[in-house]
Each structure stands twice: as C-alpha cells, then as structure tokens.
Amino acid sequence: MFVIMFLLFLHVLIMESYGRKSHDYITEDYLYDGYHISVEEVAFIAVVEVINFNSSIPELCTGFFIHDRWVATAAQCFNAANIKRIFVKVGIIDSTINKNRIPIKRLILSGNYKNDVNYSEYDIALLNVKVPPKLRKKMDVIKLGNIDWELIGSLQCLYFGYGETSHKDRKLHAVPSMMSNELDSCGCLKNPNYTYLCGQTIGKEDKCVKDLGGPLICEGQAVGILHKIIECGEKLNEICGKSTYYRYVQLCQHLHWIRTFVPVANDHCDDPLISYAWHPTSILFDFLLYMLVPVINVVI
Secondary structure, three states, X not given: OHHHHXXXXXXXXXXXXXXXXXXXXXXXXXXXXXXXXXXXXXXXXXXXXXXXXXXXXXXXXXXXXXXXXXXXXXXXXXXXOOEEEEEEEEOOOEOOOOOOEEEOOEEEEOOOOOOXXXXXXXXXXXXXXXXXXXXXXXXXXXXXXXXXXXXXXXXXXXXXXXXOOOOOOOEOEEEEEEEEOOOOOOOOOOOHHHOXXXXXXXXXXXXXXXXXXXXXXXXXXXXXXXXXXXXXXOOEOOEEOOOEEEEEEEHHHHHHHHXXXXXXXXXXXXXXXXXXXXXXXXXXXXXXXXXXXXXXXXXX
C-alpha cells in the first residue's frame, strides 16, 4: 500500500511540475470520432496572417510558439514582394476568425533561404511578437526537439494545422503520421543527405491540407516545419491517399541558427534514446498515438 501511495504521489508531483507544458492533448472538452482533445492543450499553435497590398484576402499559414515572444513558421509564407502587414492570431480554433490578432515586430528568414527548390531545406522563418497581457493566458510554448533521426530511424508523430480538410472548414486539426528521414521516405522525390523529414498520414484518406508552417510534434517536442505536400500519384476529388507524402524541414538542423535570435534550450542534436527514456510527455504521446483517430478537429 505504501508503494502504491508513493507512486501516486510521484505521478502527481511530476505532472504538477510540467503543468500545461506536458502537452498531453487528453481532455474531456471535445469528442470527435471517439477521441477527446481541447484547443487549450495545443495553445502553442498560432495562425500566421499575411496581408498583401493587392489583395483583400489574407494568406494564412500555421505557426507555433517556441518562446513567449517568438513564432516559427515556413519562410515561403512570405514569398510575396508586396507584403503590407503580418499578424499572429492566438487562442483561436478557426483560422478565419478575426480576433486575437497581434502585429509582428520583426520577420527573420533563414539567411540561406531562397524561393528556389535548391534552397528549400532552409524554409524556416521566425516572427518576433509581443503578446498583450490579456492574451498571454491563451498561448503556450512548445519545446524544440533535439532528435537525431539518423540514430532513431522512424517515429509516430502528430502534425497540426489550419488547412482545409474534407470537413470544409479551416479549423485546427491534428493528424497522426509515421515520419522518417530515410533516403526513400519522401516517396517519388529523393531525400538526399537525409535532409528532410517525410512521411504519410495514418488512417483514413482525406483532403490534402495545405498546412504550411505547421509543426510536426514527436515525443512532445516540435521537430519539423511543414514545407511541402508531395503527390506521387493521381487523386480523386482532392482526396489524398497512399501516394501523398508530407515533407518537413528538420528543426534539428537549424537549432544553432534559431538560438542566434531565440533563447531556446537546445542548440544541437542529441541521442533521442537518452532524452526519451524519462520524459513524461513521451509516455503520454505514446498513449495518444495508440488511441488517436486519423483526423481531429479541435474546438474551444
């Protein structure tokens, strides 16, 4: 009995120390296809809104907070030469909702990035924002992963984004995927020098979602930024299936550059087997990936 009570106490103590930072995604707030999830548990997700001079309709990307003043996303979201303003929206479920908008203070593109396929591995951008006090409770920060994929091989992960799915909305969703950086992991496109993280969704087929800039979450950490959707075969009615691959820029390869601007903990890639063993978030993610349905729409 004493041992059981001690273990229960230890469990509570660990979860108290992690708080919302554990990102376990398991709540009772919303039920979709048999699984519960709440937007408050993924409060590190943000909408990146780009307003151009020649269009009244903003371009939307997904981003994520890696620091309370910094959002990471894809550099290609800012390829337009006539950008007027850029906003970050926090704590919302539908990317089309016009609230909780924060103007950015600074945009930083990777110094090696060019709008060219030969430089796509540098498709990463950082947005500096000052979140008002009233909105701070609506946002959270996700830890950057230090996984060395050459050591670990492949992992079951989750990606998040606001791209339109077959539900015909722009609500935040989570999709389980099997990811790897192997040479053949990107399907019909080569992955030279193990440059990218690539993989396919797990479960039912759905509409291709353009979640550019969205994070790939493995073991409770952000390890990649969605850069490209690869179509290796025909699709019917915009539904993507077994021939669709999702390609991510590896954050591990850019940790040193990110630390030039953002005070994040990691600056190099570590052995994942060491970081994984005693991480409570990792255990929770294992349970989530075992239970999760193919696509989850998240609501407040």
